[in-house]
Amino acid sequence: xxxxxxxxxxxxxxxxxxxxxxxxxxxxxxxxxxxxxxxxxxxxxxxxxxxxxxxxxxxxxxxxxxxxxxxxxxxxxxxxxxxxxxxxxxxxxxxxxxxxxxxxxxxxxxxxxxxxxxxxxxxxxxxxxxxxxxxxxxxxxxxxxxxxxxxxxxxxxxxxxxxxxxxxxxxxxxxxxxxxxxxxxxxxxxxxxxxxxxxxxxxxxxxxxxxxxxxxxxxxxxxxxxxxxxxxxxxxxxxxxxxxxxxxxxxxxxxxxxxxxxxxxxxxxxxxxxxxxxxxxxxxxxxxxxxxxxxxxxxxxxxxxxxxxxxxxxxxxxxxxxxxxxxxxxxxxxxxxxxxxxxxxxxxxxxxxxxxxxxxxxxxxxxxxxxxxxxxxxxxxxxxxxxxxxxxxxxxxxxxxxxxxxxxxxxxxxxxxxxxxxxxxxxxxxxxxxxx
Numbered sequence: 001x002x003x004x005x006x007x008x009x010x011x012x013x014x015x016x017x018x019x020x021x022x023x024x025x026x027x028x029x030x031x032x033x034x035x036x037x038x039x040x041x042x043x044x045x046x047x048x049x050x051x052x053x054x055x056x057x058x059x060x061x062x063x064x065x066x067x068x069x070x071x072x073x074x075x076x077x078x079x080x081x082x083x084x085x086x087x088x089x090x091x092x093x094x095x096x097x098x099x100x101x102x103x104x105x106x107x108x109x110x111x112x113x114x115x116x117x118x119x120x121x122x123x124x125x126x127x128x129x130x131x132x133x134x135x136x137x138x139x140x141x142x143x144x145x146x147x148x149x150x151x152x153x154x155x156x157x158x159x160x161x162x163x164x165x166x167x168x169x170x171x172x173x174x175x176x177x178x179x180x181x182x183x184x185x186x187x188x189x190x191x192x193x194x195x196x197x198x199x200x201x202x203x204x205x206x207x208x209x210x211x212x213x214x215x216x217x218x219x220x221x222x223x224x225x226x227x228x229x230x231x232x233x234x235x236x237x238x239x240x241x242x243x244x245x246x247x248x249x250x251x252x253x254x255x256x257x258x259x260x261x262x263x264x265x266x267x268x269x270x271x272x273x274x275x276x277x278x279x280x281x282x283x284x285x286x287x288x289x290x291x292x293x294x295x296x297x298x299x300x301x302x303x304x305x306x307x308x309x310x311x312x313x314x315x316x317x318x319x320x321x322x323x324x325x326x327x328x329x330x331x332x333x334x335x336x337x338x339x340x341x342x343x344x345x346x347x348x349x350x351x352x353x354x355x356x357x358x359x360x361x362x363x364x365x366x367x368x369x370x371x372x373x374x375x376x377x378x379x380x381x382x383x384x385x386x387x388x389x390x391x392x393x394x395x396x397x398x399x400x401x402x403x404x405x406x407x408x409x410x411x412x413x414x415x416x417x418x419x420x421x422x423x424x425x426x427x428x429x430x431x432x433x434x435x436x
Contacts, residue, residue: 053322053323053326055086055090055322056322056325056326057090057091058091058191058325058331059191060091060190060191060194061194061198062177062178062194062197062198063091063092063093063190063194064093064094065175065176065177065178065202066092066094066176066177066178066179066180066194066197067094067095067096067169067172067173067176067178067179067180068089068092068094068095068096068180068182068188069095069096069097069098069165069169069179069180069181069182070084070089070095070096070097070098070181070182070183070184071097071098071099071158071161071162071165071181071182071183071184071222072097072098072099072110072183072184073099073100073101073158074099074100074101074103076184076185077099077101077103077105077110077184078105079311080184080185080311081097081105081108081110081184082105082106082311083311083314083315084184084314085106085108086315086318087187087314087315087317087318088182088187088188088190088314088318091190092190094173094176096111096168096169096172096173097109097110097111098110098111098112098161098164098165098168099111099112099161100112100158100160100161111168158257159251159254159255159256159257159260160251160257161257162222162257162258162260162261163236163240163247163251163257163260163261163264165181166179166228166233166236166237166240166261167236167237167240167241169181169233170230170233170234170237174230175230176230177202177229177230178197178202178227178228178229178230179227179228179229179230179233180193180225180226180227181222181225181226181227181228182225182305183222183223183225183307185223185307185308185309185310185314186223186224186225186305186306186307186309187305187306187309187313187314187317187318188225188304188305189303189304189305189321189333191325191331191332191333192302192303192304192331192332192333193227193304193305195302195331195332196278196302196304196434197227199434199436200229202229202230203229203230203231204229204231205229205231205232205235205269205270206227206228206229206232206270206273207220207226207227207228207229207232207262207265207270207271207272207273208220208226208227208228208272208273208275208279209221209224209225209226209227209272209273209275209279210224210226210274210275210276210278210279210280210281211272211274211275211276212258212259214256214259217259217262217263217266218262218266218271218272219258219259219261219262219263219265219266219272220258220262220272220275220279221258221279221281222256222257222258222261223281223307223308224279224280224281224305224307225279225304225305225307226258226279228265232265232270235265235268235269235270236261236264236265236268236270238268239264239265239267239268240264247260247264250263274435275304275435276294276296277294277296277298277301277303277335278301278302278303278304278305278434278435279304279305280303280305280306280307281307281308282306282307282308283306283307283308283309283313283403284306284309284313284317284338284342284343284401285359285400285401285402285403286308286359286400286402286403287306287335287338287339287343287400287401288398288400289335289336289338289339289343290398290399290422290426291398296435298335299334299335299336299339299426299429300334300335300336300429300430300431300432300433301334301335301432301433301434301435302332302333302334302335302432302433302434302435303333303334303335303337303338304333317342320341320342321333324337324341332432334429334432336426336428336429339423340423343399343400343401344419344420344423346401347399347401347414347416347419348416348419348420351413351414351415351416352411352412352413352414353411353412353413354411355404355405355406355408355410355411356387356402356403356404356405356410356411356412357387357389357402357403357404357405357410357412358385358386358387358396358399358400358401358402358412358413358414359387359396359400359402359403360385360386360387360394360395360396360400360412361394361396362394362395362396363392363393363394364376364386364393364394364395365392365393367388367393368391368393369388370388370411370413372393373386373387373388373393373394373395373413374386374413376393376395377395377413377415378415380395380397382397383395383396383397383415383418384396384397384398384399384414384415384418384419384422385398385399385400385412385413385414385415385419386412386413387402387410387411387412387413388410388411389405389408389409389410389411390408390409390410391409399414399419399422
């Protein structure tokens, strides 16, 4: 016979378990379209019309207090912006897109600020004629140099967007705690960035970005993404209002709008918080997750943003994060995760790639074929990858994915067991590194 006191405890425990189960079942039922916790990973996800797992939004605490500001241009907007409506902007309630041409893309208004300047030949043509005013040379790109792309019309126009864009963003959502500035070829991991921003006091002036320097100005690289707290953006807006003529002259004589904004913030007493490698000016193929050449080693740092991505790159990263959120409830993304779960599987499943440059850069002059190149790499114990491109061999001790090439002769290879050993020797990260 069970003692009465023990019986009461059993009844109370059973009641608590039942209530707990009922609460979680009803919560999951009510919210299953937006989040699948880790303990429901065995439940098949909803499927879209193509039979793929349906896109959903994970919990994003703090996203309602963020305004996302995307910068684009008329020569790239229709090619680069639409993918974001299905990916990086899909779960963002407040965003605004600034360009040099007012138009609608998939029902979303793209905003413009009009100015007069010799750099505005392209601008004046599209204001007068719309997209019909574009000429073939407006789309012509050039390699990025130490002073940007001085012969590219869209690039010259771009520098004029930063200060008006910052001012307009504050008017657009004056109660935002954070303003996150990105470009149309930038990918952002939202659960990661929100966890990171929560570590800062939004009531103080903060300016977060990848450190870059031109002359004596240290500023956040625009393409990598940067973040401004409300007080910081308010200071920049006030500074621009008080010195607009002077700062427009400075912009005219300069070549980088993100540097101009950095100078305005510095003049207003807001210094840059260095964030590399959290915000990257590299795309996935360029990332060197094993580097020890800089003041920080990326492996255990959070990975918030990457730059120079194609629409398909952005779509693939979005699907990658969707799967992590849905199947394992993994929310924070580390550089170690990017390599272990995204880059390494790509290398391991295809360790030889035609028409591919894996960015190995150590010249091996005595190798005269792809097989020679492989042999040289195998003999060098530290070598993890090699590429035979344009009849020359290059090796590297640091594995990178690289990218496809066209119009050239390039075949890449990787020594997968060595890469796996290097990855395992790094081990798991005990905790994320936020660069505090």
